[in-house]
Amino acid sequence: MFIIPLTLFSLTVTIVRTADYPLSYCSSSDGTYKLTPFDKPTPGNATPAGASTWSLTVDDTPAGRKQKVLGFGACVTDSTVAVFNLLSESKLAELLRTLVTRAGAGFNLMRHTVGCSDLSGDPAYTYDDNGGSADVNLTGFNLGDRGNAMVAMLKRMRDVNPKIKILGSPWSPPGWMKLNRKLWGTTKNNNLDHAYVDPYAQYFVKYLEAYRDGGVSVDAITIQNEPHNSRNGMPTMYIYADESGRLINEKIGPALKAAGLRTQVWAWDHNTDVPEYPQKVLDTAPSFVKTVAWHCYARNNDWATLSRFHERNPNVTQIMSECWTSPKTGWVHAADFTMGPLQNWGGGAIAWALGTNPEYGPHLSYPDGPAPPAADL
Numbered sequence: 466m467f468i469i470p471l472t473l474f475s476l477t478v479t480i481v482r483t484a485d486y487p488l489s490y491c492s493s494s495d496g497t498y499k500l501t502p503f504d505k506p507t508p509g510n511a512t513p514a515g516a517s518t519w520s521l522t523v524d525d526t527p528a529g530r531k532q533k534v535l536g537f538g539a540c541v542t543d544s545t546v547a548v549f550n551l552l553s554e555s556k557l558a559e560l561l562r563t564l565v566t567r568a569g570a571g572f573n574l575m576r577h578t579v580g581c582s583d584l585s586g587d588p589a590y591t592y593d594d595n596g597g598s599a600d601v602n603l604t605g606f607n608l609g610d611r612g613n614a615m616v617a618m619l620k621r622m623r624d625v626n627p628k629i630k631i632l633g634s635p636w637s638p639p640g641w642m643k644l645n646r647k648l649w650g651t652t653k654n655n656n657l658d659h660a661y662v663d664p665y666a667q668y669f670v671k672y673l674e675a676y677r678d679g680g681v682s683v684d685a686i687t688i689q690n691e692p693h694n695s696r697n698g699m700p701t702m703y704i705y706a707d708e709s710g711r712l713i714n715e716k717i718g719p720a721l722k723a724a725g726l727r728t729q730v731w732a733w734d735h736n737t738d739v740p741e742y743p744q745k746v747l748d749t750a751p752s753f754v755k756t757v758a759w760h761c762y763a764r765n766n767d768w769a770t771l772s773r774f775h776e777r778n779p780n781v782t783q784i785m786s787e788c789w790t791s792p793k794t795g796w797v798h799a800a801d802f803t804m805g806p807l808q809n810w811g812g813g814a815i816a817w818a819l820g821t822n823p824e825y826g827p828h829l830s831y832p833d834g835p836a837p838p839a840a841d842l
């Protein structure tokens with residue numbers, strides 16, 4: 466099993482009450498470190514990204530109060546569930562304790578994939594594929610084996626730490642709801658077919674109800690992972706800013722409300738280089754959207770975008786909802802994607818996959834071409 470090389474460290478602000486409590490942990494892809502207590506990085510010492518990455522000034526007077534921090538965590542993908550379920554019961558119990566309690570990393574803000582993502586084994590799926598035919602009343606809705614396994618794993622995490630907050634994000638709705646009729650991205654028509662906006666909204670309701678009935682209330686959703694990503698050979702879908710705002714305001718928000726679901730809807734879930742997108746969503750669906758989710762992959766990623774966004778939207782919560790650290794990325798990366806948002810009004814950070822096998826899988830086999838190089842996943 467492989468845990469994404471994620472360096473976890475307590476910030477200088479962490480109040481450590483027990484003298485022998487480890488100050489930081491490290492995991493590495495070669496298995497040398499497995500959430501091993503580790504000397505925390507110090508400014509000016511082995512910090513290739515520069516001391517500024519690590520510096521955090523704390524003003525704990527009332528005047529110094531800034532954002533609320535929801536927490537930190539990673540994404541539970543189908544690959545995570547598959548590899549965790551290979552462990553013996555006692556190992557899994559120990560791993561979960563280590564990941565989500567204060568005896569370990571204390572992760573408390575987790576994301577999960579709704580249906581397949583690229584980090585699912587074949588075949589690609591959603592919760593209502595219906596053999597590709599339209600199922601407007603969603604009578605064929607079912608979580609399937611992998612959806613049920615996801616619910617069971619999230620429930621175990623919640624049982625260990627009842628305070629975990631969970632965000633759910635789909636990579637694609639069922640193919641029949643899309644103009645291209647596929648889960649895959651295609652250069653054309655990788656968009657929602659608006660003939661199916663009502664089933665599309667109900668799909669979220671059914672997913673949230675099924676998870677709730679399985680013991681996992683989901684705190685928040687984004688309606689689409691990376692809505693500006695239409696990558697060929699991956700489950701994706703384009704949703705444009707205005708379209709997203711209207712889908713939430715006119716369909717998804719009201720559908721959740723009518724079903725009595727208190728799940729929040731977070732905007733965007735993509736990179737920091739298009740702040741106009743979440744702004745448009747907030748402006749279009751102000752009664753439903755109070756939080757914006759950002760990814761780290763913009764070419765010249767600039768976390769100061771979050772500060773500028775905060776100036777214009779002082780009451781909006783901002784979360785870094787996805788960042789992948791490859792084995793080749795400097796290990797300061799995890800510090801950057803947590804500290805960067807925190808220094809700019811961010812309320813938390815969620816790393817990409819919590820676990821995969823040593824081949825970064827199971828992952829989809831990319832029927833439209835060879836698998837992209839690992840560094841590109």
Ligand SMILES: *[C@@H]1O[C@H](CO)[C@@H](O)[C@H](O)[C@H]1NC(C)=O
Pocket residue numbers: 601602
């Ligand atoms: C969907 O449900 C509605 C209302 O119950 C019904 O009138 C309609 O025939 C159903 N559509 C299909 C395709 O089953």
Ligand SMILES: *[C@@H]1O[C@H](CO)[C@@H](O)[C@H](O)[C@H]1NC(C)=O
Pocket residue numbers: 778779780
């Ligand atoms: C932010 O929230 C505060 C307190 O609820 C409120 O007084 C203020 O008007 C809000 N600001 C904006 C820009 O919405």
